Amino acid sequence: MRLPMIAGNWKMNTTVSEAIELVNELRQGLDQIDNVDKVICPPFISLAAVRELIKGSSIKLGAQNIYFEEKGAYTGEISPLMIADLCEFVIIGHSERRQYFNETGEITNKKIRAALKVKLQPIVCVGEKLEENEAGRTEEIVTGQLRASLAGLDYLTGLIIAYEPIWAIGTGKAATAKQANETIGLIRHNIFELYSKRAAQNVRILYGGSVTAANATEFINQPEIDGALVGGASLRANQFLSIVKQAAEAKNRLSG
Ligand code: PGA
Numbered sequence: 371m372r373l374p375m376i377a378g379n380w381k382m383n384t385t386v387s388e389a390i391e392l393v394n395e396l397r398q399g400l401d402q403i404d405n406v407d408k409v410i411c412p413p414f415i416s417l418a419a420v421r422e423l424i425k426g427s428s429i430k431l432g433a434q435n436i437y438f439e440e441k442g443a444y445t446g447e448i449s450p451l452m453i454a455d456l457c458e459f460v461i462i463g464h465s466e467r468r469q470y471f472n473e474t475g476e477i478t479n480k481k482i483r484a485a486l487k488v489k490l491q492p493i494v495c496v497g498e499k500l501e502e503n504e505a506g507r508t509e510e511i512v513t514g515q516l517r518a519s520l521a522g523l524d525y526l527t528g529l530i531i532a533y534e535p536i537w538a539i540g541t542g543k544a545a546t547a548k549q550a551n552e553t554i555g556l557i558r559h560n561i562f563e564l565y566s567k568r569a570a571q572n573v574r575i576l577y578g579g580s581v582t583a584a585n586a587t588e589f590i591n592q593p594e595i596d597g598a599l600v601g602g603a604s605l606r607a608n609q610f611l612s613i614v615k616q617a618a619e620a621k622n623r624l625s626g
Pocket of ligand 1: 379534538539540541542578579580581599600601602603
């Protein structure tokens with residue numbers, strides 16, 4: 371049984387004081403929900419403050435990006451070692467990184483390796499554009515991104531995958547739960563082909579793209595979907611708490 375995960379990707383939102391405020395709103399409620407991995411991913415500059423606030427709670431911390439070198443003359447970059455000092459998770463290869471910052475499959479792959487090396491758990495994002503979806507190329511694109519991301523990796527321990535169709539991100543137009551389940555099943559099948567049955571059974575695969583308190587249960591109830599990567603709705607404490615609760619309830623139902 372894979373433990374569900376709900377990860378909140380705050381993106382480039384919240385000042386440090388706003389981040390502190392949001393964590394204060396979330397902390398108690400989130401801490402009371404069991405059977406779900408609850409991860410928040412604030413901007414870099416808030417990580418240290420947030421870490422102090424969630425100490426002793428069951429809330430986990432993630433970063434939104436890393437550079438692939440451990441240290442050195444890379445002005446403005448943040449290294450995996452720095453993040454590993456504060457966080458357990460890091461989002462890698464988000465479509466916004468690919469789209470606005472020219473991150474290629476090769477860069478994503480380097481970042482994943484760099485994260486695993488320092489025992490950070492990467493949340494690796496893959497997903498197709500609207501025109502690719504409409505042209506029936508979802509399978510080809512997602513498989514290509516996945517294989518490029520994982521190239522040369524011998525093991526997947528700790529790695530999490532997020533399927534995020536680009537046309538569903540921040541648009542209010544989520545994929546249907548059935549569509550998402552199908553593509554996630556396909557990703558799992560690729561993991562089986564590339565690694566093993568055990569790896570495919572163990573790897574957690576999330577859906578992301580316009581997940582809200584109104585639709586979370588539909589996704590989480592799908593057999594292949596292990597949780598959600600939540601953008602916009604993770605900035606609202608009530609919404610995020612509701613999504614996490616729904617994941618816990620779905621899991622209790624499935625195991626009960
Ligand atoms: P959204 O973003 O929930 O705002 O659509 C999801 C993501 O980009 O991770």
